[in-house]
Amino acid sequence: MSDTIEVDGKQFAVDEEGYLSNLNDWVPGVAGVMAAQDNLELTEEHWDIINFLREYYEEYQIAPAVRVLTKAVGKKLGKEKGNSKYLYSLFPYGPAKQACRFAGLPKPTGCV
Amino acid sequence: MSEIVKKFMYLNRKAPYGTIYAWEALEVVLIGAAFDQDVSVMFLDDGVYQLTKGQDTKGIGMKNFSPTFRTLGDYEVKKVYVDRASLEARGLTQEDLVAIAWEDMETEEEVDNIVEVIDSARVSALMNESDVVFSF
Numbered sequence: 542m543s544d545t546i547e548v549d550g551k552q553f554a555v556d557e558e559g560y561l562s563n564l565n566d567w568v569p570g571v572a573g574v575m576a577a578q579d580n581l582e583l584t585e586e587h588w589d590i591i592n593f594l595r596e597y598y599e600e601y602q603i604a605p606a607v608r609v610l611t612k613a614v615g616k617k618l619g620k621e622k623g624n625s626k627y628l629y630s631l632f633p634y635g636p637a638k639q640a641c642r643f644a645g646l647p648k649p650t651g652c653v
Numbered sequence: 654m655s656e657i658v659k660k661f662m663y664l665n666r667k668a669p670y671g672t673i674y675a676w677e678a679l680e681v682v683l684i685g686a687a688f689d690q691d692v693s694v695m696f697l698d699d700g701v702y703q704l705t706k707g708q709d710t711k712g713i714g715m716k717n718f719s720p721t722f723r724t725l726g727d728y729e730v731k732k733v734y735v736d737r738a739s740l741e742a743r744g745l746t747q748e749d750l751v752a753i754a755w756e757d758m759e760t761e762e763e764v765d766n767i768v769e770v771i772d773s774a775r776v777s778a779l780m781n782e783s784d785v786v787f788s789f
Contacts, residue, residue, distance in 0.1 A: 600720060600723075601720050601721050601723060601724045602716065602717070602718055602720050602721045603683070603718075603721050603724060605724065605727065606683070606686075606687060606728070608687070609724070609727045609728055612727060612758055613727055615758055616756070616758070620758075623758070650680060650683045650684065
């Protein structure tokens with residue numbers, strides 16, 4: 542993993558695990574470039590989760606652990622989406638870890 | 654997951670800023686929540702300031718993590734206690750503290766606020782009942 546990623550001709554610093562160094566840098570294009578690195582194409586369903594995570598961070602100042610994400614998604618977006626099977630189908634590298642990275646958030650608190 | 658469930662108590666005695674204890678304690682609680690133990694969080698002495706509403710950290714250049722306490726319910730922490738004597742000694746009441754909601758997704762059981770202000774005898778009793786006490 543390089544220490545910067547290029548989005549729309551601009552360089553963005555990332556840490557050794559690929560998370561954005563400065564969360565205020567985030568633009569939607571960041572998610573697209575990171576997804577391409579993971580060979581994923583972002584759909585509207587992915588964006589629902591990414592936007593949800595950014596709102597969660599805005600409100601609570603942390604990136605939620607996966608089981609907290611699952612519970613909160615169920616509450617907000619409906620029970621059929623609040624389960625790990627659905628979330629893993631969207632984000633195969635772990636819904637919290639991978640989606641938080643796309644969303645420009647730090648690695649989730651309580652990720653073990 | 655381990656079948657043995659222990660009673661963990663996290664004691665918070667320090668003001669939220671000025672030292673790293675309060676933030677570190679909160680992170681330990683959130684990380685520990687993944688292990689399905691019986692967790693309670695207790696605030697006493699200057700620790701009661703951690704739960705106060707309307708914190709503004711702009712002047713000291715620190716992250717305001719007080720909104721994060723409201724996620725404790727999402728992390729399945731259902732027991733948050735505040736020592737009444739510590740609150741009163743600082744001229745505070747429950748009105749000055751944030752509310753933390755908890756909801757069970759399966760049963761749809763809801764509690765609007767799990768923050769409970771308790772007297773010193775109850776504080777001692779709860780500490781005695783705990784298998785493990787982490788003091789921050």
